[in-house]
Amino acid sequence: MNFRRFIITITVALLSVEAISINHDKVEPIPQPEPVTVSEKAAVKFKPELTIGKGTCASFPAVNTAGETSGGLKGSGGTGGCKVSLLGSQVYGRAQWYNDVWAIMYAWYFPKGFWDASPFWRHDWANVVVWVDNPAAENPKVLGISLSKSSDRYNKEVPARLANGNTPVVTHYNRGLNTAALMSSSTSSGESPLDLIMWEQLTDAARASLNDKENFGRSDVPFSDENFPGRLEKAWPF
Structure with missing residues (x-):
């Protein structure tokens, strides 16, 4: 085995080691880097505002730079333990072209999943896909948005409702006899x-942990390598 192949083998092995799960309130958010690429600048420009509806958990960071993931919380006890994230929270992003439209997914993590306004399971994700004409344009425009209402179903808005012409404002809220959703x-x-x-700004360890479907129970990471293409297909609004 040559040296280069040895290094690659060791790197893959290290990233494949089961990620460490830590308390949900001990995961530190990753500071937002200065945007450099066209994709990163567009993602910052259209970054949504998130509000939390009555009776749901606040959003929390899902993973830190070391690849340690949130252990979440049991699906019981209302919003106990998740009303406020004292270390701050995080919005995760990933973008690519889809059917000649630029798709930016923004995703938030929650330590409990809700059904019919009650917590039922550990870990939950919500996401919105913002559809943009061209991130490299002088004045890129939002063509529509798709808001998750379950793991792989979306409410779709064309044209999108935006604040100040650029900013999606979304609320994570409980629905009767259904999962929590975004409006x-x-x-x-x-x-x-x-x-x-953004996905490409994460450390290798963080990406590996988000790609490991064992880390978040029944709740799939919507922007992982495995799930991202299928979520864009489900979210397509045109």
Whole structure:
């Protein structure tokens, strides 16, 4: 085995080691880097505002730079343990062309999953896909948005309701006899936007942990390598 192949083998082995799960309130968010690429600048420009509806958990970071993942919380006890994320939270992003439209997915993690306004399982994700004409344009425009209402179903808005012409405002809320979902508004919430970390800005360890479907129970990471293409297909609004 030559040296280069040895290094690659060791790297893959290290990333394949089962990620460490830590308490949900000990995962530190990753600071938002300065955007450099066209994709990163567009993602920051259209970063949504998230508000939390009554009776649901606040969003929390899912993974840290070391690849340690949130252990989540048992699906019981209402919003106990998840009303506030004292370390701050995170919005995750991933973008690519899809059917000649630029798709930016923004995703949030929650330590409990809700059904009929009650917590039922450990871990949950919600996401919105913002469809943009061209991120490299001088003034890129939002063509529509798709808001998750379950793991792989979306409410679709064309045209999109936006605050100040650029910002999707979404609320994570409980629905009767259904899972928690996102709904949109055209009025700014006044909430400070969370730090955004794009897929390519994550550390190798963090990406490996998000790609490991064993880390988040029944709740799939919507922007993982395995799930991202299928979610865009489900979210397509045109």
